[in-house]
Amino acid sequence: MWLVEIDLKIFGRVNHKLDTKGITVLPQILIVNDDKELSSLVASTLQKEGFRTLEADSGFAALEAFHAHQPDLVILGARHVDMDGLELCRRLKAFKQVMILFLTSHTEEIDQLSGFAAGADEYMAKPFYPRVLAARVKSMLRRHIDAIESDTVLTVGSIVLDQDCRTVAVRGTEINLTRIEFDLLAVLMEKPKRVFSREELMMRVWDGWHCGGHVLESHLSRLRSKFRDAGAPTVAVAVRGFGYKLGIDIQADVNELARAS
Numbered sequence: 001m002w003l004v005e006i007d008l009k010i011f012g013r014v015n016h017k018l019d020t021k022g023i024t025v026l027p028q029i030l031i032v033n034d035d036k037e038l039s040s041l042v043a044s045t046l047q048k049e050g051f052r053t054l055e056a057d058s059g060f061a062a063l064e065a066f067h068a069h070q071p072d073l074v075i076l077g078a079r080h081v082d083m084d085g086l087e088l089c090r091r092l093k094a095f096k097q098v099m100i101l102f103l104t105s106h107t108e109e110i111d112q113l114s115g116f117a118a119g120a121d122e123y124m125a126k127p128f129y130p131r132v133l134a135a136r137v138k139s140m141l142r143r144h145i146d147a148i149e150s151d152t153v154l155t156v157g158s159i160v161l162d163q164d165c166r167t168v169a170v171r172g173t174e175i176n177l178t179r180i181e182f183d184l185l186a187v188l189m190e191k192p193k194r195v196f197s198r199e200e201l202m203m204r205v206w207d208g209w210h211c212g213g214h215v216l217e218s219h220l221s222r223l224r225s226k227f228r229d230a231g232a233p234t235v236a237v238a239v240r241g242f243g244y245k246l247g248i249d250i251q252a253d254v255n256e257l258a259r260a261s
Helices: 036-048 061-067 085-095 109-118 130-150 179-190 198-205 213-229 250-260
Strands: 028-032 052-056 073-076 098-106 122-125 153-156 159-162 166-169 237-239 243-246
Touching: 028 061, 036 052, 036 130, 052 061, 061 085, 073 085, 073 130, 073 179, 073 250, 085 098, 098 130, 098 159, 109 122, 109 243, 122 130, 153 179, 159 179, 179 198, 179 213, 198 243
Parallel strands: 028 052, 028 073, 073 098, 098 122
Antiparallel strands: 153 159, 159 166, 237 243
Protein backbone atom coordinates (compact mmCIF):
# COMPACT_ATOMS: atom_id res chain seq x y z
CA MET A 1 0.00 0.00 0.00
CA TRP A 2 1.15 3.54 -0.64
CA LEU A 3 -0.31 6.64 0.95
CA VAL A 4 0.19 10.23 -0.18
CA GLU A 5 -1.13 13.23 1.72
CA ILE A 6 -0.44 16.80 0.55
CA ASP A 7 -1.87 20.14 1.79
CA LEU A 8 -2.28 22.77 -0.92
CA LYS A 9 -4.18 26.03 -1.45
CA ILE A 10 -7.71 26.64 -0.19
CA PHE A 11 -10.41 28.23 -2.33
CA GLY A 12 -14.14 27.92 -2.81
CA ARG A 13 -16.84 26.62 -0.51
CA VAL A 14 -16.10 22.94 -1.13
CA ASN A 15 -12.35 23.32 -0.64
CA HIS A 16 -12.34 23.78 3.10
CA LYS A 17 -14.14 22.76 6.24
CA LEU A 18 -13.60 23.31 9.95
CA ASP A 19 -12.67 20.65 12.46
CA THR A 20 -14.08 20.57 16.00
CA LYS A 21 -11.50 23.17 17.12
CA GLY A 22 -12.38 25.59 14.33
CA ILE A 23 -9.17 24.92 12.38
CA THR A 24 -9.41 24.97 8.59
CA VAL A 25 -9.01 21.49 7.10
CA LEU A 26 -8.76 20.69 3.39
CA PRO A 27 -11.17 18.07 2.01
CA GLN A 28 -9.49 14.69 1.65
CA ILE A 29 -10.01 12.27 -1.24
CA LEU A 30 -9.14 8.56 -1.08
CA ILE A 31 -8.15 7.11 -4.47
CA VAL A 32 -8.33 3.32 -4.72
CA ASN A 33 -6.74 1.77 -7.79
CA ASP A 34 -4.06 -0.86 -8.40
CA ASP A 35 -2.87 1.12 -11.45
CA LYS A 36 -0.29 3.35 -9.79
CA GLU A 37 0.16 5.55 -12.87
CA LEU A 38 -3.57 6.27 -13.08
CA SER A 39 -3.82 6.79 -9.33
CA SER A 40 -0.95 9.29 -9.39
CA LEU A 41 -2.57 11.19 -12.28
CA VAL A 42 -5.85 11.49 -10.36
CA ALA A 43 -4.03 12.53 -7.18
CA SER A 44 -1.97 15.17 -9.01
CA THR A 45 -5.10 16.59 -10.66
CA LEU A 46 -6.96 16.89 -7.36
CA GLN A 47 -3.98 18.31 -5.50
CA LYS A 48 -3.77 21.12 -8.08
CA GLU A 49 -7.39 21.93 -7.25
CA GLY A 50 -6.65 22.25 -3.54
CA PHE A 51 -7.53 18.80 -2.18
CA ARG A 52 -5.57 16.44 0.04
CA THR A 53 -5.23 12.94 -1.39
CA LEU A 54 -4.68 9.43 -0.12
CA GLU A 55 -3.87 6.51 -2.42
CA ALA A 56 -4.43 2.81 -1.79
CA ASP A 57 -3.63 -0.04 -4.17
CA SER A 58 -5.99 -2.74 -2.85
CA GLY A 59 -9.34 -3.19 -1.17
CA PHE A 60 -7.97 -3.99 2.29
CA ALA A 61 -5.44 -1.16 2.06
CA ALA A 62 -8.35 1.14 1.20
CA LEU A 63 -10.33 -0.01 4.25
CA GLU A 64 -7.29 0.59 6.46
CA ALA A 65 -6.77 4.10 5.05
CA PHE A 66 -10.49 4.85 5.24
CA HIS A 67 -10.75 3.95 8.93
CA ALA A 68 -7.55 5.82 9.77
CA HIS A 69 -8.22 9.06 7.87
CA GLN A 70 -12.02 9.34 7.39
CA PRO A 71 -11.86 10.90 3.86
CA ASP A 72 -14.61 13.12 2.49
CA LEU A 73 -14.91 11.28 -0.84
CA VAL A 74 -13.63 7.99 -2.33
CA ILE A 75 -12.75 7.32 -5.98
CA LEU A 76 -12.94 3.58 -6.72
CA GLY A 77 -11.95 1.32 -9.57
CA ALA A 78 -14.26 -1.59 -10.42
CA ARG A 79 -11.68 -4.32 -9.79
CA HIS A 80 -8.97 -4.76 -7.17
CA VAL A 81 -6.53 -7.59 -6.61
CA ASP A 82 -8.13 -8.64 -3.31
CA MET A 83 -11.69 -7.35 -3.43
CA ASP A 84 -14.44 -6.54 -5.92
CA GLY A 85 -15.16 -2.83 -6.21
CA LEU A 86 -18.85 -3.36 -5.41
CA GLU A 87 -18.02 -5.21 -2.19
CA LEU A 88 -15.59 -2.47 -1.18
CA CYS A 89 -18.25 0.15 -1.90
CA ARG A 90 -20.76 -1.69 0.32
CA ARG A 91 -18.24 -1.94 3.16
CA LEU A 92 -17.39 1.75 3.00
CA LYS A 93 -21.04 2.81 2.91
CA ALA A 94 -21.85 0.56 5.87
CA PHE A 95 -19.25 2.37 7.95
CA LYS A 96 -20.01 5.96 6.92
CA GLN A 97 -22.22 7.74 4.40
CA VAL A 98 -19.22 8.93 2.38
CA MET A 99 -19.51 10.06 -1.25
CA ILE A 100 -18.23 7.41 -3.69
CA LEU A 101 -17.33 7.87 -7.37
CA PHE A 102 -16.58 4.87 -9.59
CA LEU A 103 -13.86 5.64 -12.14
CA THR A 104 -13.93 2.68 -14.48
CA SER A 105 -14.13 1.38 -18.03
CA HIS A 106 -17.04 -0.86 -16.92
CA THR A 107 -19.87 1.56 -17.71
CA GLU A 108 -22.55 -0.63 -19.27
CA GLU A 109 -26.07 -0.19 -17.86
CA ILE A 110 -25.85 -3.33 -15.72
CA ASP A 111 -22.49 -2.19 -14.29
CA GLN A 112 -23.88 1.20 -13.30
CA LEU A 113 -27.08 -0.26 -11.85
CA SER A 114 -25.02 -2.70 -9.76
CA GLY A 115 -22.80 0.14 -8.58
CA PHE A 116 -25.70 2.37 -7.57
CA ALA A 117 -27.31 -0.55 -5.76
CA ALA A 118 -24.07 -1.01 -3.80
CA GLY A 119 -24.11 2.67 -2.78
CA ALA A 120 -22.17 4.52 -5.50
CA ASP A 121 -23.06 8.19 -5.93
CA GLU A 122 -21.51 8.83 -9.36
CA TYR A 123 -19.94 7.00 -12.32
CA MET A 124 -17.23 8.35 -14.62
CA ALA A 125 -15.91 6.49 -17.63
CA LYS A 126 -12.26 5.96 -18.58
CA PRO A 127 -10.58 7.52 -20.45
CA PHE A 128 -11.46 10.81 -18.80
CA TYR A 129 -10.55 14.49 -18.82
CA PRO A 130 -8.69 15.31 -15.58
CA ARG A 131 -10.28 18.75 -15.16
CA VAL A 132 -13.74 17.27 -15.70
CA LEU A 133 -12.99 14.71 -12.96
CA ALA A 134 -11.98 17.53 -10.61
CA ALA A 135 -15.18 19.42 -11.44
CA ARG A 136 -17.24 16.29 -10.77
CA VAL A 137 -15.56 15.83 -7.38
CA LYS A 138 -16.29 19.46 -6.44
CA SER A 139 -19.92 19.06 -7.48
CA MET A 140 -20.32 15.90 -5.40
CA LEU A 141 -18.79 17.50 -2.32
CA ARG A 142 -20.97 20.59 -2.73
CA ARG A 143 -24.09 18.41 -2.82
CA HIS A 144 -22.87 16.49 0.22
CA ILE A 145 -22.27 19.69 2.19
CA ASP A 146 -25.72 21.00 1.26
CA ALA A 147 -27.32 17.74 2.38
CA ILE A 148 -25.49 17.78 5.71
CA GLU A 149 -26.43 21.40 6.38
CA SER A 150 -30.09 20.76 5.57
CA ASP A 151 -30.29 17.55 7.62
CA THR A 152 -29.11 18.79 11.01
CA VAL A 153 -32.71 18.58 12.22
CA LEU A 154 -34.54 15.34 11.39
CA THR A 155 -38.32 15.23 11.76
CA VAL A 156 -40.37 12.06 11.41
CA GLY A 157 -43.98 12.34 12.52
CA SER A 158 -43.92 13.81 16.04
CA ILE A 159 -40.22 13.01 16.60
CA VAL A 160 -37.77 15.90 16.19
CA LEU A 161 -34.05 15.13 16.44
CA ASP A 162 -31.57 18.02 16.43
CA GLN A 163 -28.09 16.73 15.59
CA ASP A 164 -26.36 20.02 16.43
CA CYS A 165 -27.94 20.39 19.88
CA ARG A 166 -28.05 16.60 20.43
CA THR A 167 -31.68 16.75 21.57
CA VAL A 168 -34.74 14.61 20.86
CA ALA A 169 -38.30 15.77 21.45
CA VAL A 170 -41.63 14.04 20.91
CA ARG A 171 -44.72 16.28 20.72
CA GLY A 172 -42.63 19.03 22.29
CA THR A 173 -41.43 16.94 25.25
CA GLU A 174 -37.71 16.26 25.38
CA ILE A 175 -36.47 12.70 25.90
CA ASN A 176 -33.05 12.28 27.48
CA LEU A 177 -30.95 9.76 25.57
CA THR A 178 -27.40 8.51 25.94
CA ARG A 179 -24.93 9.09 23.12
CA ILE A 180 -25.38 5.57 21.77
CA GLU A 181 -29.19 5.76 21.96
CA PHE A 182 -29.17 9.15 20.21
CA ASP A 183 -26.87 7.93 17.43
CA LEU A 184 -28.93 4.78 16.86
CA LEU A 185 -32.13 6.83 16.61
CA ALA A 186 -30.45 9.30 14.22
CA VAL A 187 -29.45 6.49 11.84
CA LEU A 188 -32.95 4.96 11.90
CA MET A 189 -34.53 8.39 11.26
CA GLU A 190 -32.36 9.02 8.19
CA LYS A 191 -34.58 6.65 6.20
CA PRO A 192 -37.66 5.81 8.31
CA LYS A 193 -38.94 2.99 6.08
CA ARG A 194 -35.60 1.27 5.55
CA VAL A 195 -34.51 -1.85 7.44
CA PHE A 196 -30.93 -1.44 8.72
CA SER A 197 -28.91 -4.59 9.31
CA ARG A 198 -27.33 -5.18 12.72
CA GLU A 199 -23.90 -4.97 11.10
CA GLU A 200 -24.61 -1.57 9.54
CA LEU A 201 -25.92 -0.13 12.81
CA MET A 202 -22.84 -1.35 14.64
CA MET A 203 -20.52 0.03 11.97
CA ARG A 204 -22.25 3.42 11.96
CA VAL A 205 -22.63 3.91 15.71
CA TRP A 206 -19.56 2.14 17.09
CA ASP A 207 -17.16 3.35 14.37
CA GLY A 208 -16.46 -0.07 12.96
CA TRP A 209 -16.13 -1.94 16.25
CA HIS A 210 -18.24 -5.11 16.26
CA CYS A 211 -19.88 -4.78 19.67
CA GLY A 212 -22.02 -7.89 19.40
CA GLY A 213 -25.75 -8.30 18.81
CA HIS A 214 -26.62 -8.50 22.52
CA VAL A 215 -25.01 -5.11 23.20
CA LEU A 216 -26.85 -3.54 20.27
CA GLU A 217 -30.19 -4.99 21.37
CA SER A 218 -29.59 -3.79 24.95
CA HIS A 219 -29.21 -0.19 23.78
CA LEU A 220 -32.20 -0.44 21.44
CA SER A 221 -34.29 -1.92 24.25
CA ARG A 222 -33.50 1.04 26.50
CA LEU A 223 -34.30 3.42 23.65
CA ARG A 224 -37.70 1.77 23.16
CA SER A 225 -38.32 1.87 26.92
CA LYS A 226 -37.64 5.61 27.15
CA PHE A 227 -40.03 6.31 24.27
CA ARG A 228 -42.67 4.06 25.82
CA ASP A 229 -42.34 5.76 29.23
CA ALA A 230 -42.83 9.14 27.53
CA GLY A 231 -45.99 7.95 25.79
CA ALA A 232 -44.21 8.27 22.46
CA PRO A 233 -44.50 6.03 19.37
CA THR A 234 -42.67 2.70 19.40
CA VAL A 235 -39.27 2.98 17.73
CA ALA A 236 -36.41 0.64 16.76
CA VAL A 237 -38.69 -2.20 15.67
CA ALA A 238 -36.98 -5.53 15.00
CA VAL A 239 -37.55 -7.12 11.60
CA ARG A 240 -36.91 -10.82 12.12
CA GLY A 241 -33.94 -12.12 10.16
CA PHE A 242 -33.00 -8.70 8.76
CA GLY A 243 -32.37 -6.00 11.38
CA TYR A 244 -34.21 -2.92 12.63
CA LYS A 245 -36.25 -0.03 11.28
CA LEU A 246 -37.64 3.13 12.85
CA GLY A 247 -41.03 1.47 12.80
CA ILE A 248 -43.52 4.23 13.54
CA ASP A 249 -46.71 4.67 11.52
CA ILE A 250 -45.87 8.17 10.31
CA GLN A 251 -49.35 9.12 9.10
CA ALA A 252 -51.05 7.81 12.24
CA ASP A 253 -48.51 9.67 14.36
CA VAL A 254 -49.08 12.91 12.44
CA ASN A 255 -52.87 12.50 12.89
CA GLU A 256 -52.42 11.95 16.61
CA LEU A 257 -50.21 15.03 16.80
CA ALA A 258 -52.89 17.08 15.01
CA ARG A 259 -55.61 15.87 17.38
CA ALA A 260 -53.45 16.69 20.40
CA SER A 261 -52.89 20.25 19.16
